[in-house]
Amino acid sequence: MIVFRYLSREVLLTLSAVSAVLLVIIMSGRFIKYLAQAAQGMLDPGVLFMIMGFRLPGFLQLILPLGLFLGILLAYGRLYLESEMTVLSATGMSQQRLLGMTMVPALLVALLVAWLSLVLNPLGVARVAQIINQQDALTEFDTLVPGRFQNLRDGSRVTYTEQLSDDRAHLAGVFISEKRLSQDKSKDRGISVLVAEKGRQEVQADGNRYLILENGYRYDGNPGQANYRAIKYDTYGVLLPKPEVSEEITDREAIPTADLFNHAGLRERAELQWRLSLPLLVFIVTLMAVPLSRVNPRQGRFLKLLPAILLYMAYLTILIAGRSALEKGKMPIALGLWPVHGLFLLIGIGLMYWEPLRLKLASRRAEVARG
Incomplete structure (x- = not known):
């Protein structure tokens, strides 16, 4: 023993x-x-x-x-x-x-x-x-970290914010860059860039979420081409896509x-x-x-x-x-x-x-x- x-x-x-x-x-x-x-x-x-x-x-x-x-x-x-x-x-x-x-x-x-x-x-x-x-099931901004560029939506969107409130409802110093594709996603239509001093998230009664940007610019197209445009806005709303959730x-x-x-x-x-x-x-x-x-x-x-x-x-x-x-x-x-x-x-x-x-x-x- x-x-x-x-x-x-x-x-x-x-x-x-x-x-x-x-x-x-x-x-x-x-x-x-x-x-x-x-x-x-x-x-x-x-x-x-x-x-x-x-x-x-x-x-x-x-x-x-x-x-x-x-x-x-x-x-x-x-x-x-x-x-x-x-x-x-x-x-x-x-x-x-x-x-x-x-x-x-x-x-x-x-x-x-x-x-x-x-x-x-x-x-x-x-x-x-x-x-x-x-x-x-989280939206893109639920995982956002202030002060860091993040690839979202399979790399088609890059988002940055300088500041983010604790409840993740208000942002400051917002930058969003997204590839613009045709409806069949076969043709690249350039890049869309959104810049805003601040932004906030709003949830509608039907459950849709919107990102409301204030005091900023939107740039569409490729720089140097004839279709390139810049738009100044006071308020700009972006519908946040609903996440596809699978319980199975x-x-x-x-x-x-x-x-x-x-x-x-x-x-x-x-x-x-x-x-x-x-x-x-x-x-x-x-x-x-x-x-x-x-x-x-x-x-x-x-x-x-x-x-x-x-x-x-x-x-x-x-x-x-x-x-x-x-x-x-x-x-x-x-x-x-x-x-x-x-x-x-x-x-x-x-x-x-x-x-x-x-x-x-x-x-x-x-x-x-x-x-």
């Missing part, structure tokens, strides 16, 4: 450290992407951390299996390097018993990954989709797992196979990591780290490719992703018994040579 607690603690501590580092790296990259969208006026900066929180289960369901795999390699590699595993082997610790002890923390990780994959991640993806839909969530990752069992579509069945594969992935990578962690103290514990990571990446890549093949109907849906798991299960078993078999054959050859 003491040895079991010691090994489990080493694995779980290394797992936590590795997973934390991977999580920070992945979340930083995703946060930068959302931050860029907020800078462009596509997202409200106030919802960035909320989106990241709901996306956390999706990150963890992929990070934890890799963290466990690397945790076993690093923790047991250190024990081999410091000859602690040699002492344990001398007291009767076999590879099979070591694997059995390692499967206990692996079971805890697998249960956590199953909870994330089957329950939390679909809820998080659905909540993120709802937030994005709510962002689409089409992302299959947001479908509850219980509902996937009742779907007959290839994409939904493939998604179910993927969610069930992640907990199983934990046990198979554990089976591969235990023999791969066995190193010679003279060689160092990082000798097998790169090949082990490549093996893990091959496993995950083939799973993703299999998922894509299931969605496109190139693989029988009844067969699923089980052949991929079976292949790497055989690889894990081969790694488990290869080293003892090699040592046994070498011992017999030595005996024959002496005889």
Whole structure:
């Protein structure tokens, strides 16, 4: 029991450290992407951390299996390097018993990954989709930031305001530049520029929103051409387009797992196979990591780290490719992703018994040579 607690603690501590580092790296990259969208006026900066929180289960369901795999390699590699595993082997610790002890923390990780994959991640993806839909319901000026040029309406409009009231109803120092297209959007009719000292938003009884600009100029056309014109105005009203809001969530990752069992579509069945594969992935990578962690103290514990990571990446890549093949109907849906798991299960078993078999054959050859 003491040895079991010691090994489990080493694995779980290394797992936590590795997973934390991977999580920070992945979340930083995703946060930068959302931050860029907020800078462009596509997202409200106030919802960035909320989106990241709901996306956390999706990150963890992929990070934890890799963290466990690397945790076993690093923790047991250190024990081999410091000859602690040699002492344990001398007291009767076999590879099979070591694997059995390692499967206990692996079971805890697998249960956590199953909870994330089957329950939390679909809820998080659905909540993120709802937030994005709510962002689409905002008008262009709800995400406007004073003192910054922002691309709005798919880059066809650039808006700037020096000042913006707290209720976002009054603006000062307004600049709006918009491309003018023909009705069929096939011909560029130049650029329309609006400049105003101040502006305000008005909501009519029918729900339409207007931007009322005061004391400014409107410039239409391309400078230098005959159709270019400049108009001074005291009051100018602009109808703000109503946002197109979709309440329907089409992302299959947001479908509850219980509902996937009742779907007959290839994409939904493939998604179910993927969610069930992640907990199983934990046990198979554990089976591969235990023999791969066995190193010679003279060689160092990082000798097998790169090949082990490549093996893990091959496993995950083939799973993703299999998922894509299931969605496109190139693989029988009844067969699923089980052949991929079976292949790497055989690889894990081969790694488990290869080293003892090699040592046994070498011992017999030595005996024959002496005889």
